[in-house]
Amino acid sequence: MIRWLETVARRVAAPVVASLVLLIAGSPAFAADLRVAVAANFGAPAQQLAEAFEAETGTRVAISTGSSGALFAQITQGAPFAILLSADEARPKALVDQGFAVKGSQFTYALGRLVLWSPDAELIDSSPAILETDRFSHLAIANPQTAPYGAAAMEVLGALGLEEELAVRIVTGESIAQAFGFVQSGNAELGFIASSQLATAGGGSIWIVPEELHAPIRQDAVLLEAGNDDAKAFLDFLRSSKGREIVAQFGYGLVETTQPAPSIYG
Template sequence: MTIPTAMQSRLPALPRALAALGLALAALAADAEQVHVAVAANFTAPMQKIAAAFAADTGHKAELSFGATGKFYAQIVNGAPFQLLLSADEATPAKLEREGLAIANTRFTYALGRLVLWSAQPDLVDAQGAVLNTERFRHLAIANPKLAPYGAAAVQVMQKMALDTALQPRLVQGESIAQAYQFVASGNAQLGFVALSQVMVDGRIANGSAWLVPTSLHDPIRQDAALLAPGKDNAAAAALLQYLRGDKARAIIRSYGYGF
């Protein structure tokens, strides 16, 4: 087969282009770093999507650990090597900053959380949450209010509704909001106060029934991020903090029902 003269003249350029691409990829890999992130349990699904987009866009990798904010605080105080905290509240990052365990002036609110009363049963929860005044359920799941801000918000709701004493015998507590959700999803609890992000898909409740709790019934759930002391000189940590403020991350966050 004879290669046309015009095509022959282009052939040497292909190896050069591939070599240049290889050098660019090598440079990107050399600059890429990893950041270990402690993430509030309610933010599991959106953060998994954000981390994937972050890796594709920057080359950096986010290693994610999910759990209760209070538990993360105890681990950080005891030397856990987290470099970034995505808290379920604003108080914990502020406290870590005062204690010298978070870097000053790096805190910001990455999301405003919403609380819902949810059941896996389609017709159990009404649009006003009046089911809480009935005998139609045996157990009500909440996250531990001492460890999880969403659990503390659930307690405030019950107090505002003057139902805290009546509901106390039916409460079951999960260590985190993720465990509270599992109690309800599994049917071990008929109802639960969970994060909207856990039950929302594409802008609607994916299954079951839910009451979106009015924000007037509890303190705002301001979820703050902060750079922790071990991440001070980590390029991936700084890049992820910036990425969370960007349009792509915010679109993902908003799709799970969070505000800003």
């Protein structure tokens, strides 16, 4: 599995670097035909999807990233997004239920994978053993109230019986991207991040969290503008074999292709 993650990192490192240049502050500096709100963990693959989609259709896509909770709040307050790519199922469903998204358009586009990572190649021994020691001062996680990866991290600590013991050492980022930044910058020695972020991690040591230690991270997409044909086409592209290939290259799991297509597509 570690070899698989190393392969993922090598395969997408160059595209990720190029994509991140276009994701500065999550604010596009060009006139876009389509605005997409994207959970922070999925920013780089979303940008690569946008570039591939533009190459095929000529439609320019602006990607804005943030925690799923923050994006949800922006959408309910009128932010002009046509699509949400969330890191959970709950918020897209809530948007549909509250009338902010198109009924029947929600589907799972990726299955997230949680890892414990440190830039120190000797700190983590492919197990959670480090969490039971005093060899670190700070553990970074995303905000469990707004970021699904943060909620999953807290589930893992609870399953290990370490939630209370480590509470004073936890540093919380608003999103999984900020949690990753805390570790990358040295403000935390280790942290729970998305496996897709290993592509830009630059080495270190990891523990791949067993999926049974937390609820599945089903990342769902939902259409926010019923009459937006560009948005529907982008969601079609995301579900296509080419789109799924891009998603998989970043280390995400995929649902079976037998998953029913959203009813908006007939």
